[in-house]
Amino acid sequence: MANTSSRTLRLLTLLQTHRFWPGPELADRLDVSERTLRRDVERLRDLGYPVASTRGMEGGYQLGSGGALPPLVVDEDEAIAMVVALGAAANIAAGSLGDATLSALSKVVQVLPPRLRRRAEALRAVTVASPLGQAPEVEASVLAALAQAIRDAERVRFGYTARGGAAAGELARRHVEPTKLVTVGRRWYLVAYDLDRGDWRSFRLDRLIDPEGTRARFRPREIPGGDAAAYVRSGLREAAGGGYQVVALAQTPAALAEAAIGRWTDITPIDTTSCRVRMESLDLAWLVVALGKLDAPLVIESASPAAMEGLRAWSGRLAAALP
Numbered sequence: 183m184a185n186t187s188s189r190t191l192r193l194l195t196l197l198q199t200h201r202f203w204p205g206p207e208l209a210d211r212l213d214v215s216e217r218t219l220r221r222d223v224e225r226l227r228d229l230g231y232p233v234a235s236t237r238g239m240e241g242g243y244q245l246g247s248g249g250a251l252p253p254l255v256v257d258e259d260e261a262i263a264m265v266v267a268l269g270a271a272a273n274i275a276a277g278s279l280g281d282a283t284l285s286a287l288s289k290v291v292q293v294l295p296p297r298l299r300r301r302a303e304a305l306r307a308v309t310v311a312s313p314l315g316q317a318p319e320v321e322a323s324v325l326a327a328l329a330q331a332i333r334d335a336e337r338v339r340f341g342y343t344a345r346g347g348a349a350a351g352e353l354a355r356r357h358v359e360p361t362k363l364v365t366v367g368r369r370w371y372l373v374a375y376d377l378d379r380g381d382w383r384s385f386r387l388d389r390l391i392d393p394e395g396t397r398a399r400f401r402p403r404e405i406p407g408g409d410a411a412a413y414v415r416s417g418l419r420e421a422a423g424g425g426y427q428v429v430a431l432a433q434t435p436a437a438l439a440e441a442a443i444g445r446w447t448d449i450t451p452i453d454t455t456s457c458r459v460r461m462e463s464l465d466l467a468w469l470v471v472a473l474g475k476l477d478a479p480l481v482i483e484s485a486s487p488a489a490m491e492g493l494r495a496w497s498g499r500l501a502a503a504l505p
Contacts, residue, residue, distance in 0.1 A: 197245040204242040305329040362410035426489035434478035
């Protein structure tokens, strides 16, 4: 999503409180200059939003009253981008910030045109965010088509390039019952029951093309283990030979560790000044960054062989880089 579109959405969210916003305060909240703020206000006016303004030292902006707000004028790609970006922000943010982001997401969806609102709500309803990274990029049309099929319990067909088949251009047609969309790291996955193979599969969306609904409905099945994100991560671990696991003793209160990396790890308090951190990832670099974010003395109690070897290599490179 473009910075301008993101800023305009945030500006609209602030103005919808219907309070009067002094210009400097509003510009500061958006982290822009007052000149840029004026351009963004004009953009809202061009879209039909009645934004009143006053000039001078006490000048500012307020959303006008007495009329219904028009729908937000965006195309399908922009609507999907808004939902993905705000949904990812809400998943990463904690406490009141996460609640505020969810509130913003709800307001954005409410002012979308009816057709786009239905697609955006379908995407929100069927997506599971696995907290291992940031929101990935994928074609909006693919996301929208699959989300709608999942919502409607409609079987779909699509072309798919399996792992190892890309070089040869091997594209197979798949016929599935789609169940959930999952984000892991920088990729999207579809969890579905493969009708041709009679078993569950996860499909990378960047390898999937031309999803088409078949108009055939199905009765939803239970995902193995009941957790779509865990199912995808388990398959990725098998493909990667188990991934990386680390258990560390951290000399920091559990509450501080939770605030730093708790959303991605399992943290157990030991006493008021220390805790045990268990983490698992397919990306060794992420483990290194997470351990560093604790900003506390650490003792690695156990680690998978690949993780231990990788941590030693990282440690050696960093030590060698010091003057």
